[in-house]
Amino acid sequence: GDSVTQMEGPVTLSEEAFLTINCTYTATGYPSLFWYVQYPGEGLQLLLKATKADDKGSNKGFEATYRKETTSFHLEKGSVQVSDSAVYFCAHTPQGGSEKLVFGKGTKLTVNP
Amino acid sequence: GAVVSQHPSRVICKSGTSVKIECRSLDFQATTMFWYRQFPKKSLMLMATSNEGSKATYEQGVEKDKFLINHASLTLSTLTVTSAHPEDSSFYICSAPLGGNQPQHFGDGTRLSIL
Numbered sequence A: 001g002d003s004v005t006q007m008e009g010p011v012t013l014s015e016e017a018f019l020t021i022n023c024t025y026t027a028t029g030y031p032s033l034f035w036y037v038q039y040p041g042e043g044l045q046l047l048l049k050a051t052k053a054d055d056k057g058s059n060k061g062f063e064a065t066y067r068k069e070t071t072s073f074h075l076e077k078g079s080v081q082v083s084d085s086a087v088y089f090c091a092h093t094p095q096g097g098s099e100k101l102v103f104g105k106g107t108k109l110t111v112n113p
Numbered sequence B: 001g002a003v004v005s006q007h008p009s010r011v012i013c014k015s016g017t018s019v020k021i022e023c024r025s026l027d028f029q030a031t032t033m034f035w036y037r038q039f040p041k042k043s044l045m046l047m048a049t050s051n052e053g054s055k056a057t058y059e060q061g062v063e064k065d066k067f068l069i070n071h072a073s074l075t076l077s078t079l080t081v082t083s084a085h086p087e088d089s090s091f092y093i094c095s096a097p098l099g100g101n102q103p104q105h106f107g108d109g110t111r112l113s114i115l
Helices: none
Strands: A003-006 A011-014 A019-021 A023-026 A032-038 A044-050 A056-059 A062-065 A075-077 A086-093 A107-112 B004-007 B010-013 B019-025 B032-038 B044-051 B067-073 B076-081 B090-097 B104-106 B110-114
Touching: A003 A086, A011 A019, A019 A107, A023 A086, A032 A062, A044 A062, A044 B104, B004 B090, B010 B019, B019 B032, B019 B090, B019 B110, B032 B067, B032 B076, B044 B067, B076 B090
Parallel strands: A011 A107, B010 B110
Antiparallel strands: A003 A023, A019 A075, A032 A044, A032 A086, A044 A056, A056 A062, A062 A075, A086 A107, B004 B019, B019 B076, B032 B044, B032 B090, B067 B076, B090 B104, B090 B110
8 A cells, every 4th residue: 555664763874964864655646745844843834846747856955856656755964053953754746736645654853062 | 023823832741631722813814723643752733624614624543622713704713622630741733725716825833742
């Protein structure tokens, strides 16, 4: 069935370090892919998305590229900040964004000054 | 600003109490809303799909009589946890799609603690 696998956390980095959080998925059809971020004590916020193969989603310095050949959507940021500390969730929907989301388990990121 | 409003943000109550959580779409209509549950240090688990004007669709293993969902209007869905017990303590989050292949937007969640 449909699933999302993302790298186990927690991840601890120093400020200005490079970040990669791996995400792979299994799905039928042509899913849309998302990264959501959850700051402490808050709900989920959409970070970025990609709706078709080779699309690159980007926001706030974060990027992820939809790789159909490897069924991956890895999240990257060149220089993290303390304010990026949060839990990051990779997710997909079968098609478009109007159907239920399938989430990965989340990766907790802590950035130290 | 927020496009989905969820209320209350936190509830603490005694075992046996029923608790209602509201999810509102702001400035848009949502014929479908989703209810998720998040366990500590775990991912979000879809509980049910709320459908305006018809019965909710529950995921396998979710008790329909325990988690009552009502989607009475195009901007409001409610989740009622009936006769709540400590094992129902969790973080509940709703979401609603904007439509037209737009991504879902989430409420800020409700932290439910049953004593």
